[in-house]
Amino acid sequence: MTVGYATDDRPALREEPGPVRRRRRAIDPLPWLLVSPLMLFIIGLALVPAAFTIGASFFRVQELNPPTEFNGIQNFVKLFSDSAIVSSMGNTALYVVIGVVLSTVLGIVFAMVLQQNFRGRSVLIAVLILPWALPGVVEGIVWVNIWDGNTGLLNSVLTSLHLIGHYQVFLGQNQLVTILLIEIVQVWQITPLSALLILAALQNIPGDLYEAASLDGASPWQIFSRVTLPLARPGITVAMVQAVIATLNVFDQPYVLNGAASTGSSLTMETYFVSFQSLDFGEGYALSLLITVVTLIVSFLVLKLVYRPVEF
Amino acid sequence: MISTKKRVRAVALLASAASIALVATGCSQGASGGSSQTSGVTINVVLAVDPPPASVLDEFTKQTGIKVKWSNIDWDSLQTKIAAAAAAKTYFADATDVDWSRVGQLGRLGWFYPMENYLDTKSLKTSMPQITSFTDAGKVVGIPFDASFTSTTVNKAIFAKAGITTMPTTMDEYTSDLKKIKSEGIVQYPLNIPFAASEGLSTYWYQATAAFGGTVLDGKGRPQFSNPSSAGYKAAEWMMDALKSGLVAPASINVTDSQGMQTLMAKGQAASTFSDYSGNVGSLYDVPASSSVVGQVEYIPTPGVDSVATNLGNPDGIGIPVNAKYPKAAAKFITWFTSEQSQLDFAGANGPDKVISGYALPSRLSAVEALTTKGELLGGDTLSSMLKTTVRPVFPQGAPTWYPDFSRAVNTNLHAAATGDLTVAQAIAAITAATKKLAAGS
Numbered sequence: 236m237t238v239g240y241a242t243d244d245r246p247a248l249r250e251e252p253g254p255v256r257r258r259r260r261a262i263d264p265l266p267w268l269l270v271s272p273l274m275l276f277i278i279g280l281a282l283v284p285a286a287f288t289i290g291a292s293f294f295r296v297q298e299l300n301p302p303t304e305f306n307g308i309q310n311f312v313k314l315f316s317d318s319a320i321v322s323s324m325g326n327t328a329l330y331v332v333i334g335v336v337l338s339t340v341l342g343i344v345f346a347m348v349l350q351q352n353f354r355g356r357s358v359l360i361a362v363l364i365l366p367w368a369l370p371g372v373v374e375g376i377v378w379v380n381i382w383d384g385n386t387g388l389l390n391s392v393l394t395s396l397h398l399i400g401h402y403q404v405f406l407g408q409n410q411l412v413t414i415l416l417i418e419i420v421q422v423w424q425i426t427p428l429s430a431l432l433i434l435a436a437l438q439n440i441p442g443d444l445y446e447a448a449s450l451d452g453a454s455p456w457q458i459f460s461r462v463t464l465p466l467a468r469p470g471i472t473v474a475m476v477q478a479v480i481a482t483l484n485v486f487d488q489p490y491v492l493n494g495a496a497s498t499g500s501s502l503t504m505e506t507y508f509v510s511f512q513s514l515d516f517g518e519g520y521a522l523s524l525l526i527t528v529v530t531l532i533v534s535f536l537v538l539k540l541v542y543r544p545v546e547f
Numbered sequence: 548m549i550s551t552k553k554r555v556r557a558v559a560l561l562a563s564a565a566s567i568a569l570v571a572t573g574c575s576q577g578a579s580g581g582s583s584q585t586s587g588v589t590i591n592v593v594l595a596v597d598p599p600p601a602s603v604l605d606e607f608t609k610q611t612g613i614k615v616k617w618s619n620i621d622w623d624s625l626q627t628k629i630a631a632a633a634a635a636k637t638y639f640a641d642a643t644d645v646d647w648s649r650v651g652q653l654g655r656l657g658w659f660y661p662m663e664n665y666l667d668t669k670s671l672k673t674s675m676p677q678i679t680s681f682t683d684a685g686k687v688v689g690i691p692f693d694a695s696f697t698s699t700t701v702n703k704a705i706f707a708k709a710g711i712t713t714m715p716t717t718m719d720e721y722t723s724d725l726k727k728i729k730s731e732g733i734v735q736y737p738l739n740i741p742f743a744a745s746e747g748l749s750t751y752w753y754q755a756t757a758a759f760g761g762t763v764l765d766g767k768g769r770p771q772f773s774n775p776s777s778a779g780y781k782a783a784e785w786m787m788d789a790l791k792s793g794l795v796a797p798a799s800i801n802v803t804d805s806q807g808m809q810t811l812m813a814k815g816q817a818a819s820t821f822s823d824y825s826g827n828v829g830s831l832y833d834v835p836a837s838s839s840v841v842g843q844v845e846y847i848p849t850p851g852v853d854s855v856a857t858n859l860g861n862p863d864g865i866g867i868p869v870n871a872k873y874p875k876a877a878a879k880f881i882t883w884f885t886s887e888q889s890q891l892d893f894a895g896a897n898g899p900d901k902v903i904s905g906y907a908l909p910s911r912l913s914a915v916e917a918l919t920t921k922g923e924l925l926g927g928d929t930l931s932s933m934l935k936t937t938v939r940p941v942f943p944q945g946a947p948t949w950y951p952d953f954s955r956a957v958n959t960n961l962h963a964a965a966t967g968d969l970t971v972a973q974a975i976a977a978i979t980a981a982t983k984k985l986a987a988g989s
Contacts, residue, residue: 298634298656299948300988319959372621379806384798386810407801407966493801494744495955496962511627512951514652516634 285527292524296517303517310521319497320505320522326414327483327502331533333418334425334482335475341422342429342474347463349430350437360431367427375491378420382406382492410498417499420488425481429474436470437463441547465543472542476534483530502526581874586612588873590641590880594865595622597904599893607883613876622646629868633658638870641877645689645864647680648746648954651946654683659866661686665878675885675910677862680940689864690885691910696938697754697822697859698930699850700832704843705818708733714847718758718785721821721850725794728818736796737818738789739807744962747804749954750861752961753941754822755782758849758856764953766944768986773979775972783971787964800965813838821849824861825933826907829925846926848933858938862910890914896923949985956981 295306314320349360366374381388384404393399406413440463448458464471486503493499495508502522510519582588590613598604598617608614618640620628625644632639633656645659653659662668668687671678677696681689699721701714709728715721728737741747756763761778765771772779789795796816799807808824811817813832825846831837832844848855865884867877883889890909892901896918908924909915912934919927947953956978964974 298630299652383801383806383810385796385802385816386814402798404798404800407962494803494962495959496744496966497959498966498968507627508951508955511630512955513949514630514634514656 288520288523288527291517292520294517294520296515296520298514298516306517310518311525313518314522314525317505319500319508320502322497323500323502323505326410326489326499327485329411329414330418330421330485330489330501331479331482333415334421334485335478335537337418337422338426338429338478339471339475341426342433343464343467343471345426345430346433346437346467346470347459349434363427363430365427366424369424371421371424371487372491374420374424375488378423378488379492382416406492407496407498413493413498417489417492418482418485420492421482421485424488425478428477432474432477433467433470436467439547440466466545466547468541468543469545472538475537475541479533479537480530483526483533581871583875584873585876585879588612588876589614589616590871590873590876591616591618591639592865592877592880593618593620593625593628593640593643594863595620595625595644596863596906599889599903600901603889603892603901607880611876611879611883613873613879615880629658632870633868636870638872639868641871641873642865642867642880645681645866647860647862647864647941648946648950650681650683650688651942651948651950653688653866654686654945655948657869659688659868660871660874661688662690662866662878662881663687665867665875666690666882674887674912676912676934676938677860677910677940679943680860680862681864681866683945689866690881691862691864692885692890693863693906694825694908694910694915694934694938695861695863696825696933697750697849697861698825698846698933699819699821699848700812700823700828700844701819701847702812702815702817702840702843703845704840705733705737705815715850716848716854718850718852721819722785722789722794725789725819726792729794734816734818736794736799736811736816738794739802739811739817739820740786740789740795740799741802741804741807742790742795742800742962742965743803743806744955744958745803746954746958747807748958748961750804750859750941751822752779752782752786752957754849754859755786757859757939758782758821758851759785760852760856763957764942764947764982768947768949768982770979770982772975780971780975783961783964783975786961787971790965800962809837812844813840815840815843824907825858825930830905830907833925846929846933848929848937855937858933859941860938861941885910887911887914887917891917894918894923896921947986952985953982956985 292310293305293307294303295309296303345363349356349363380386382405384390384402384406387402387405389405390399390402394402405416444462444466445458448462453461484503485501486507489499489501490504495504503526506519506522506526509515509522592598592615594617597619604615604617622644626646626649628639629643645653663686668678668690671690675691675694677691677694678687681687681691703714705728706712706714706724709724709731711724711727715724725737728734740751753763756772756779759778759781762771763779770779771777772783774780790797790799796802796811802811804824807817808820808827808831812820812823823846828844828846833841835841849858850856865881867874867881871877887909890911891897891914893903893906894909894914895902896914908930909918912931915924915927915931915934918924919931924930942950960969960974960977960981963969964971969977
């Protein structure tokens, strides 16, 4: 019995020695045509703009000061001499570290919980995904009402519990606290996807591995650290990469919660200011390119450090 | 006979070809150049406000043959879309927002048609005093559709509880009254200043500067606030002193203008907003669903150094992008949308069926007066008098092209002063340095 392509009716090119001329196989247009709409989308909406951005980042493109002209790496030099952008680089690094660590740890915890069979599990998964589905601006507005120092929910709860005597100002007073509170809002948004990605990886782990570990006398912690975590690495890697991408591009949460203040401004906010307020598109392209390159590098590092192929 | 496999293949090929055609159509640019057609067309109107009721738009369609497709997009996103579409020279809308703060940029870049091409703008100057805020280098870029301006609001009930029945007319009296309200424990934080790093803080400072008798920039874009004796410097000091002395809630460092008005003033937690927006009494403070101080908040002439100060215009305008498909039809719409009759309808003079939700104040003086006479405009007498006598553009010579960067320098540095990261002197020095750099074109 043969499976898939029968080998008899196809030319066995490798087996024919000597001077036999290879017949050119006719190109079947169907597969190309079937993927062509998607290819057009990818080329038109991702590759062409990306190529354009790379090229244009080496040009001076200032709407208010034409003409557009080649200026080498001047746009990149300007980025590093702009104190607001340099400050936003530091802020963004903090967003990435806090966001990736928190969303990964919480994602693993939630995935472990959701892996158990309990009543209402499906409902919990549906509820868990809600923050991920909400637009960032809406989340920002919701959390403004939680962190707010005048009428915020957190102050109300802490006062009711007599943990604080009077309402406190949480956002804006201390840079690290401000960034932490803003990033908690983003973590709330991205953790559901992390949890589901890790859950999918956990569900691939065969149950007999846990059984064998138990029979060998492994403690629950040993089972978690020696069986679960290593075998869930592919899922954890994907979750971390999506967290890196999201946190490096954070915009809505700091913009809504902290305005343009330098205490929380991110790189994508600066891209917006440079491109759409100063109308300096050249510098905006350069900054966008920088964010993309950093995203690729950090994602690659995560991949190298965390990912290990797993076979069952 | 055609085999099933071949048939499937043919259908797949056809579907793929159709998809490619669809993608190609989607990626292709729309019509280039505007059509002069004014009937039987559909125009896209994109603004950051609610549309008029469908029946009102239908009536316009019946009269003109122009169908209106209205999109309400938040202000920030709208500005981004306008800039992106204009820079890419693509169609975005037939009529859209022209913000007074962007008039310098829009005028210089030629992203909007001069309204002189379509309307008699000279005749509009007397009936729409705020049209000057939309004029750059003698050309009108947009037509104001409301007459929003900064004005002082007070909760008279709170003032009365502190024994204040005569409203302040100078900054000294105003500050002294607020201190009295605080010291008598009527409200803990009587003054509302939105210290979040956003446009609302910049606008507040411009108005406070006007109250101290000055302007922030001169006609050539040079800073007028660097000297400690200048109005702008004093205004910044007054705002920071108000925060430090507890007239303003400490949490205001992250309060935006809309939050401050909707939570602090409308909930009776603040006694006054020095730089509030005209129309807020009718559209916010006197609306039971959004306010617990109905009937208590009123406009007062804005206190100044020795007497009443000027008020700064903050109107919303509408214009025609140069990539509009139907500029003439858009002009017809703008004429209708900004007519006295329409503005009276939108403001509720002719019943609730024609009202635009949240419509602030008509841009036509005659409409404001008609509403006041009919008793349909809360504080109409005060507002109408301000419009005629004290309202001025923030930048009489037109907003500079670098206004967005200037405003960001203002609000981020004043915010930093409010959080204690900078002193007033350092904040003013930073704003001055940024302004000089912007004015020099670097």
